[in-house]
Amino acid sequence: MNTQLTLITPTAPMSAAVHGERAKCLQRLIRLDMPVPVTVALPFDAVRDIAQGRMPDMAALIAPFGDRPLLSVRPSSLDPDWGGPGAILNIGMNARRLAQMKETVGARAATALYLRFVQSYAIHVARLDPDAFDLPDVADEASLHTMLDIYETETDEPFPQDPAVQLAEVLRSMARAWEGTTARLLRQAKGAPADAGLGLVVQAMALGVGPGECGSGVIQYVDETTGLRQIKGRYLGQSQGREALGDVEGAIYLTRDDRGPSLEEHCPATFAQLVAYGDLCRRNLREEMQVEFTIEDGHMHILDAVRVQRNSRASVRIAVALAEDGIIPREEALMRVEPAALSELLHRQVDPRAKRDLIVRGIAASPGAAAGRIVLTAADAQASAARGEPCVLVRRETTPEDIRGMHAAQAVLTMRGGVTSHAAVIGRGLGVPCVVGASELSIDRKNGKIIAPDGRRFAAGDVITVDGTTGQVIVGEPPMLEAALDDAFKTLLHWADDVRDIGVRANADTPADAQTARNFEAEGIGLCRTEHMFFEGDRLGVMREMIFAESSDDRRAVLDRLLPMQRADFQALFGIMAGKSVCVRLFDPPLHEFLPSDKQGLRDLAEQLALPLADVTDRVDALSEYNPMLGMRGVRLGIAIPEIYDMQAQAIFEAMAAVGKAGTDISVEIMIPLVSAMREVELVKGRVDAVANAVRAKTKSTLDYHLGVMVETPRAALRAQDIAEHAEFLSFGTNDLTQMTYGLSRDDAGRFMSAYVQQGVYAEDPFHTLDIEGVGELIAIGAERGRLGRPDVVLSICGEHAGSRVAIEFCRAHGFDYVSCSPFRVPVARLTAAQSALQDRQDDENWSGL
Known part of the structure; x- marks a missing residue:
């Protein structure tokens, strides 16, 4: 076969890096003797050629499928999470094929197939207005002619009848869609490289319609929310693709269910076969898979298998379960879980399925979500807590005087500040959801209201939700998911401790x-x-x-x-x-942080100290x-x-x-701060x-x-050799060290930092991601010189950067003893440190194998 085209067989030369993950997965299914229809894979290079107008040999591409092919095309990227164009089914339907299929599957079913293909072709290939191509309630010859006439009117040419032409246009459309600017930006936002390739798989259709038991369905063997083993999915008779998952009449459950009929009861042998395939996939593909299947006159076809989409809770439980069952090693389980997933598990989260009425977006400063009534002062927050009413403390910016109010509040929202501002640091320490830097929001103190960017006003006492994971502030109280520190979570972290x-x-x-x-x-x-x-x-x-x-x-x-x-x-x-x-x-x-700044506070202090107000005011001014x-x-x-x-x-x-x-x-x-x-x-x-x-x-x-000492001034880093002669440990405070190295106020930098990052002045906000080149060099100098003054000096960092991957990898590379982060980041840091150690081990093994 043409080198640009690969018929997927058990021994065909294929890799996910060349053909994409879907194509490679289909080959694995074939190797497991699953009934996969004939499939041809196009590699990334071929699809790039198609996007530029260089088509493959269409005759060679269609040849494996016989004289009258009916085909589907699906995308196959390196990572399915990057997305891609949707599948196109029933390629090859035309007037001739319609007449033939009326004899085998019936006029209504054959007409419905043709209508669906014309609809998807018109919308996704010809890029016509979707409103003009709604599927009719009755699939008959009249409605088909009407849709074909609309297509011809809109394009000035009849609907293509040659299967090779249809297939070529589908391939071209999907290739160009992948190369489009919007698609590129969307997948880059999901972590894909700018030059990520797309493969395509062309597969013989398993119809799912016709005489006998016919239909299609989707099955998965684990709950995507909890991660617990559970068969889920739907089956719909006389259907194709993933129709069973839609809100359609006639779709039935897979397992026995009191709510209605099931495939297990209706076709027990088929159901047993699906269960066996699930176990086969789990043990051989080493993953929890969602399987798309079609039944054609009682015969099973496996069309596709993809990794089950899952939330953070399920991600942890699935990885641990696979390791405990001996399917993957513990080290791989550790590498499969994103550290950020653990952070989500430690806090309540807004249910991802919930609708969000957004008030404003700020900087996500302390993860988790909480709802409460708006309060505008720390005293009001304490009063609200005393009444047992959850509240959200809204301030222009917080000060140390607000700490008791922050303790009392369910969440904190500020107009000013960045990720190392007072509100952010205290919020993370308390485990209180916090959004800072919501500069488009304003406070009307006189009338006790906050004003959203769109002009909406929310009064003190109105309920809002602060989502410190996404930086969003939402109207009302959407459904929440509770924190989940289950056994799988603890097991994973104990494995991490064994490695880091x-x-x-x-x-x-x-x-x-x-x-x-x-x-x-x-x-x-x-x-x-x-x-x-x-x-x-x-x-x-x-x-x-x-x-x-x-x-x-x-x-x-x-x-x-x-x-x-x-x-x-x-x-x-x-x-x-x-x-x-x-x-x-x-x-x-x-000391000024302990003194009031407003007139009422000064009067209260004067009364407490039994001093004239003028004396108190003078003393406060003198300390400023x-x-x-x-x-x-x-x-x-x-x-x-x-x-x-x-x-x-x-x-x-x-x-x-x-x-x-x-x-x-x-x-x-005992640590001495701000030494120089x-x-x-x-x-x-x-x-x-x-x-x-x-x-x-x-x-x-x-x-x-x-x-x-706490090393947080550049001079302390430079003079670390002298200082270490009198200090048994050096703990680098990266918050102030970053502030002093850059000459930036960490509370005010949020005003312009986004512009700096967008224009490439800084690669990242240095208060959010440790600056390895500048601040990191000072820390490295301080560590090296500190060891000269005291060879056994203990080294650590304890700023807000400490729990991040960049900081942990930096500390490991420079032989630091520990990192110290806010309590709610400890699990994240434990997993991150383990992953960093495992990655180094893997790199060393790869190097030694060269």
């Missing part, structure tokens, strides 16, 4: 966060941001008193009231993380900074106001002593060690702690 070669910890700021991290089997806490503890309950008021204290002694007296609260937090957190390491970052944010994120925060506060770090160190060590006496083994790492000079570390280390010695002497306890 880098640690995965969680960022956890409170005992509740720590419990979430423990539930997701994090290896410890890589970042505990202690300042978040100060916003809980009445502590904010005490913190404000400390800020207004005039002397060191006064500050210490106020901090003595915070000490037992912070100690209790640490004690609870250490108890939850028993046997694991906990990295506590000392106080980091600028032009650029507070580059001002007096982090270690600078610890050196300028050392009482804060002294109190925190005491709380940490006393909590360690308390849990130690209770029999809990805990290893604590070795001397900063020396000063803080001296005070921390002094506090530790005092607590040791007082409690007679052994305190297992290590002191290190």
